[in-house]
Amino acid sequence: MPGADPGPLPTDIVITGLGAVTPFGWGVGPLWEGLRRGATAIGPFSRFDASRHRTHLAAEVPERPSPDRLGPRVSLADRLAVASAREALGHADLDLRRCPERAGVFFGSSNGGMLESERFLEAALRDGRRRARTSAIVSQQLNGPGDAVARALRVEGPVETVSSACTSGAMAIGGALRALRRGEIDVALAGGADSLCQITYAGFNALRSVDEAACRPFRADRAGLSLGEGAAVLVLETGAAARARGARPIAVLAGEASACDAHHMTAPAPDGAGAAEAIRMALADAGRTADDVDFVNAHGTGTPLNDAAEAAALHAVFGPRTGSIPVTSTKALIGHLLGSAGAIEALATVLCLVRRELHPMPAAGTLDPAIGLDLVIASPRPLRRSRCALSTNLAFGGSNAALVFTSAGRA
Amino acid sequence: MSRAVVATGIGTIGAHGAGRERLAEALAAGRPLAMEIDRSGGWHSPAGSRYAALAPVLDLTPWLPSAQARRLGRPSRFALVAARMAIEDAGIPALDGLRVAVVLATSFGAVAFTEKLVEQILIEGPEAAQPFYFSECVANAAAAQVAIGIKATGANVTLTQREAGPVLALARGAREVAEGRADVAIVGATDEMTPLLHGLLDRFHATARAEDGRDEAARPFDGGRNGFLAGEGASAIVLEAEEAARRRGARPLARVGRTASGFDPTATASDWGHGGASLGRRLAAMLDGQAPLESIDRIVSGASGSRRGDRLEAATLRAAWSGRSLPPVVTPKAVIGEYGGGILAAGALAASGARFGFPTAWMAPDPEMTISPHDGSPLDAPRRVLLTGLAAGGAAAWAVLERI
Numbered sequence: 001m002p003g004a005d006p007g008p009l010p011t012d013i014v015i016t017g018l019g020a021v022t023p024f025g026w027g028v029g030p031l032w033e034g035l036r037r038g039a040t041a042i043g044p045f046s047r048f049d050a051s052r053h054r055t056h057l058a059a060e061v062p063e064r065p066s067p068d069r070l071g072p073r074v075s076l077a078d079r080l081a082v083a084s085a086r087e088a089l090g091h092a093d094l095d096l097r098r099c100p101e102r103a104g105v106f107f108g109s110s111n112g113g114m115l116e117s118e119r120f121l122e123a124a125l126r127d128g129r130r131r132a133r134t135s136a137i138v139s140q141q142l143n144g145p146g147d148a149v150a151r152a153l154r155v156e157g158p159v160e161t162v163s164s165a166c167t168s169g170a171m172a173i174g175g176a177l178r179a180l181r182r183g184e185i186d187v188a189l190a191g192g193a194d195s196l197c198q199i200t201y202a203g204f205n206a207l208r209s210v211d212e213a214a215c216r217p218f219r220a221d222r223a224g225l226s227l228g229e230g231a232a233v234l235v236l237e238t239g240a241a242a243r244a245r246g247a248r249p250i251a252v253l254a255g256e257a258s259a260c261d262a263h264h265m266t267a268p269a270p271d272g273a274g275a276a277e278a279i280r281m282a283l284a285d286a287g288r289t290a291d292d293v294d295f296v297n298a299h300g301t302g303t304p305l306n307d308a309a310e311a312a313a314l315h316a317v318f319g320p321r322t323g324s325i326p327v328t329s330t331k332a333l334i335g336h337l338l339g340s341a342g343a344i345e346a347l348a349t350v351l352c353l354v355r356r357e358l359h360p361m362p363a364a365g366t367l368d369p370a371i372g373l374d375l376v377i378a379s380p381r382p383l384r385r386s387r388c389a390l391s392t393n394l395a396f397g398g399s400n401a402a403l404v405f406t407s408a409g410r411a
Numbered sequence: 412m413s414r415a416v417v418a419t420g421i422g423t424i425g426a427h428g429a430g431r432e433r434l435a436e437a438l439a440a441g442r443p444l445a446m447e448i449d450r451s452g453g454w455h456s457p458a459g460s461r462y463a464a465l466a467p468v469l470d471l472t473p474w475l476p477s478a479q480a481r482r483l484g485r486p487s488r489f490a491l492v493a494a495r496m497a498i499e500d501a502g503i504p505a506l507d508g509l510r511v512a513v514v515l516a517t518s519f520g521a522v523a524f525t526e527k528l529v530e531q532i533l534i535e536g537p538e539a540a541q542p543f544y545f546s547e548c549v550a551n552a553a554a555a556q557v558a559i560g561i562k563a564t565g566a567n568v569t570l571t572q573r574e575a576g577p578v579l580a581l582a583r584g585a586r587e588v589a590e591g592r593a594d595v596a597i598v599g600a601t602d603e604m605t606p607l608l609h610g611l612l613d614r615f616h617a618t619a620r621a622e623d624g625r626d627e628a629a630r631p632f633d634g635g636r637n638g639f640l641a642g643e644g645a646s647a648i649v650l651e652a653e654e655a656a657r658r659r660g661a662r663p664l665a666r667v668g669r670t671a672s673g674f675d676p677t678a679t680a681s682d683w684g685h686g687g688a689s690l691g692r693r694l695a696a697m698l699d700g701q702a703p704l705e706s707i708d709r710i711v712s713g714a715s716g717s718r719r720g721d722r723l724e725a726a727t728l729r730a731a732w733s734g735r736s737l738p739p740v741v742t743p744k745a746v747i748g749e750y751g752g753g754i755l756a757a758g759a760l761a762a763s764g765a766r767f768g769f770p771t772a773w774m775a776p777d778p779e780m781t782i783s784p785h786d787g788s789p790l791d792a793p794r795r796v797l798l799t800g801l802a803a804g805g806a807a808a809w810a811v812l813e814r815i
Contacts, residue, residue: 053537073680101673101693109571110550121529129453134614141680142520142550142571147804150674156689158672159806160579163520163550163571171568178586184671199528202537203545257592260513260567262558265546274564281592396546397555399567 010238013180014249014408017092017235018347019084019191023059023228023334027087031334031344032351035359036380040333042214042226047115047196054205055212058196059228059335073135074148075113080231081145081193082152088189089153092235092247096153096187104157104185106176107146108168108192110339113137115197145193145231146172157185163339166299167258167393168192169232170342170401174256176236186241191347192340193231200338201227207266215302215336217329218311218375219365225301228335232344249408251350254388255286261398267305268394272313275299275392275400279317282390282402290318292388293325293404295358297349298373299394300329301336306394311371313392313400326383328352328376332361342393346403349391353405356386415653416585417663417815420501422493422599423756425644425747426464429471430496434753435760437746441768441787443628443640444746454610460618462627463604464642464748474499483547483556484521489645489751490553490601491560497597498561501649502661512565512593514584515554515647516576516600518750522608524548553601553645565593574713574720575672576600577755578800578808581648582670585810588650589667599647600752609641615681617641617803619716628772629716629749631742632725632782635774639715642748646756665762668795668811671697675723678805683719690723690807691730698731702795702811708738709793711758713800714782715744724801725780738793739785745770754800762812764792 020027023041024034034041045060061080068079085105089096096103117137124132141147143161150159158179162171169192176188204210204227211224234253242249259281261274268275283289299310315322330348331337337344352358363378391403423430426444427437437444445462471480471488474495480488494513498506528544546552551569558567566587570576577600584598612618619638621627629640656663673693677684698704710728714721728737743757761767769787776783796812 078680100676101689105674112571118529118533121526122533125530125533129610130456134611137611141518141573141804143573143802143804143806144680147674147678147680147806150805151676151678151680154676155674156676156686156693157674159572159674160583160672161571162568163517164554164567164569165549165551171566175583178590182586198532198537199525199545199548202532202540203528203542203548205537206540206542206545258566258568260555260558260564262562262564262567265552265555265559266542277564395551396549397551397567398558399551399555 010181010183010240012239013177013236013253014239014242015234015251015253015350016237016242016247016249017088019087020232020344020347021061021080021083022230022344023061025062026064026083035333035348038360038362038378040214040362042335048198053201055210057214057226061229075116075144076195077113077145077193078148081149084191084231084233085149085153085189088233088235100154100156102157102186103155104179104188105146105150105155105159106172106188106190108162108172108339108343109142109145109194110163110165110168111194111197112142112144114199115195118198149189164399165395165397166338166341167395167399167401168339170393170403171258173346173403177253177256180236180238186238188236189233190236191233192343194229194338194340196227196229209303211302215331216365217300217302217332218307218368218371218373220368221365222302222304222307224303226335228337230337230344231340232347234347251353251408252406254406255282255404257281257285258401263398265397268309270309272309274398275310275313275394276316278400278402282404286404288388288404293390294383294385294387295326295389297345297391298327298329299392300331310394311373323372323374325374326358326376326381327373328358329361342401346391349389349405353386353389353407356383358383413589416588416650416667417653417656418648418665418759419651419656419661419663420497420649421756421759422496422500423646424489424492425466425751425753426642427747429469434756435765438743438757439766439768441746442771445640448609449606452606454607455613459613460620460627463609464640465604466644484524485603486517486521486601487553487556490515490557493599493645493647494557494561494597497647497649506561509594510565511563512584512587512596513554513557513563514568514580514596514598516570516580517550518573518576518602519608520550521548521552522603522605526607572806573802573804575800575802575806575808577752578798578810579672581755581810584650585667588652596650597647598650599645599755601645602643602750604641604643612641629745630773631714631716631745631784632721632777632780633773634777636716636718636721639717640748642751644751646752648755648759663815664759665812666815668702668813669697670810672808675805680804682803683723684805687723687726688730690727694727694731694809697809704732707795707797709761709796710738710740711761711796711798712740712742713754714742715749720801725782739790740782741767742770742784758796758798758812762796762814
């Protein structure tokens with residue numbers, strides 16, 4: 001903070017644990033298997049009755065294999081968040097009880113427990129307003145998932161929820177990076193969670209932004225996004241803290257940035273200027289250049305405008321090299337997880353970086369020559385060089401965020 | 412890079428009206444700005460709350476043309492008006508060429524449009540959903556509309572951490588400037604209060620109600636307090652690097668000092684916990700060093716009249732001050748209500764020497780807490796103001812504002 005004497009500050013922020021709940025299942029293992037397979041999880045779903053909606057597909061998280069003991073007054077988004085956080089912490093082999101005040105939670109969510117709020121309102125309309133049970137909406141708040149993680153893990157450090165639509169998860173991870181660099185905390189659980197709900201499903205349909213088939217990012221015949229649900233959490237630590245406890249870093253969160261188009265509420269700036277600015281700033285923050293980037297996990301929603309703007313941003317940053325940088329979109333496989341999208345895509349980026357293999361998108365759709373990207377399609381792409389990766393997110397309201405990850409070997 | 416950051420402008424709209432002068436008058440008077448809320452929708456409990464601090468109908472055209480206002484939800488309108496007012500107050504001639512960040516907090520977002528949209532979906536069917544309602548009911552709509560309205564291309568962040576949100580927004584915005592990512596940051600909070608939201612808060616017993624022969628009123632730290640006055644509106648503060656502000660001849664209102672945040676894991680999802688000792692240690696650690704406890708001579712408290720929230724606030728302050736006398740504590744939420752970010756504007760006003768009256772509804776101290784709001788007598792302008800925000804659900808945030 002201004003005026004404070006920060007002393008020597010940590011410069012390397014490493015990832016030591018990963019956790020996820022996605023339409024491919026509960027855990028990072030099922031996610032990676034699903035990503036490699038390249039077959040989409042987008043299909044018919046039962047989270048709510050979609051029969052009256054214009055479209056009928058989404059990517060839904062399967063039933064939990066065992067109860068989570070969180071009790072009945074917890075939203076689905078909270079449950080997904082807590083499960084992901086517990087997996088990530090276990091993966092990091094970290095016990096927060098030793099120093100809860102040096103741990104923070106940084107979370108993104110667009111809907112919180114909106115699914116449960118809708119059920120409350122449905123009951124109120126059906127049974128009468130005073131009869132509807134308010135217990136149904138206890139955890140409907142947008143801060144629900146992040147708070148639920150902090151309570152479940154007894155965190156006493158900073159807890160911050162970002163609700164900046166589709167950039168929420170990435171911005172939350174960026175906030176964690178800053179807090180670690182400032183030395184406010186030694187460890188952060190950073191991620192996001194969102195569940196499917198009718199308001200976003202009907203809302204995106206009202207905007208005619210949902211594809212009637214599974215989404216086809218960057219394809220010529222792309223016709224919109226597909227919605228999904230899930231959560232992802234990254235355990236971030238200062239390199240010093242990780243080394244001190246003998247933890248082995250998975251990768252490095254090297255840089256972050258965000259910028260706004262200030263253009264339109266629902267349409268990106270066509271030239272992708274804000275997204276390009278966020279990417280350039282994130283690379284500078286990471287001490288890297290555009291030439292260092294080995295692959296991109298793109299926002300890639302499958303909407304005509306978003307994909308065109310994002311491609312324009314990538315061309316603006318990478319210039320003639322753009323067509324030779326492999327690009328994938330995780331949304332093609334698990335849908336758009338909204339406030340959690342940035343988190344799950346960050347996690348997928350780290351998996352690809354570490355395993356030196358870029359997950360594919362399904363083969364459906366024809367290539368769009370106007371896009372000019374080297375898309376990874378149908379089967380995983382081994383990466384000859386896998387040292388630096390970029391994850392991008394673009395959101396409603398013109399918000400853009402970028403994260404840069406590097407391999408742990410260069411930390 | 413760490414630059415000194417100053418507040419140079421305040422914009423505010425709420426039950427007090429529009430502008431920092433109206434807010435200062437209301438805070439000096441100490442009277443709750445309560446008006447009756449529409450309970451005809453059937454959301455309230457029969458003996459429940461009747462009042463809220465609602466923004467009156469105002470002529471906002473100096474900051475927001477009517478044609479533009481019609482395309483915005485109320486939280487977006489409030490936020491854009493507050494932001495433009497703050498920029499005007501800061502005397503910044505043009506934002507062109509400046510990298511401007513927008514960091515806004517909201518507790519509930521655009522509730523009215525969300526209600527309408529859900530009702531359309533559930534009653535008329537999903538195809539009846541209006542795109543306009545959807546795009547305006549996302550939580551970041553207000554921050555985005557501010558960015559579009561003032562052409563702010565820096566970071567655009569919406570924080571949703573309930574009652575801690577405004578102070579967290581101040582801290583995050585200050586860091587954007589301090590660390591050189593923004594030349595200017597517009598920080599603030601916005602919220603609207605609808606009959607449905609008010610009714611739900613009432614049914615959770617979060618809001619004050621008439622009880623035991625006492626009138627309905629928010630009474631922070633009072634022994635008979637039974638809830639807060641729900642409010643609405645928006646406040647925005649312009650933050651700049653001190654050097655840049657002085658270079659352009661601005662007269663800063665306050666310098667942003669240290670900030671900190673923490674979490675009380677004993678909280679429940681919808682209420683405050685009992686972890687005051689731990690939060691107090693965190694607060695004391697923040698104040699240790701450059702802003703020692705002794706130098707804090709005013710506390711602008713987020714206490715609202717909430718039973719458990721105020722108890723936690725008192726325990727936290729007591730633990731931080733560990734037996735020493737607290738400086739005068741003022742409680743703006745007794746006047747302007749909870750939500751809408753007025754606490755931020757009140758903090759900036761306090762740091763620039765504004766007078767706070769005694770909350771007129773206050774009756775008797777709580778023997779458990781032994782904190783009473785300042786009696787309203789004139790005080791010297793403070794050197795350092797501590798601004799507090801403890802949220803239902805567990806989050807906590809604090810910031811120090813320094814007199815310049």
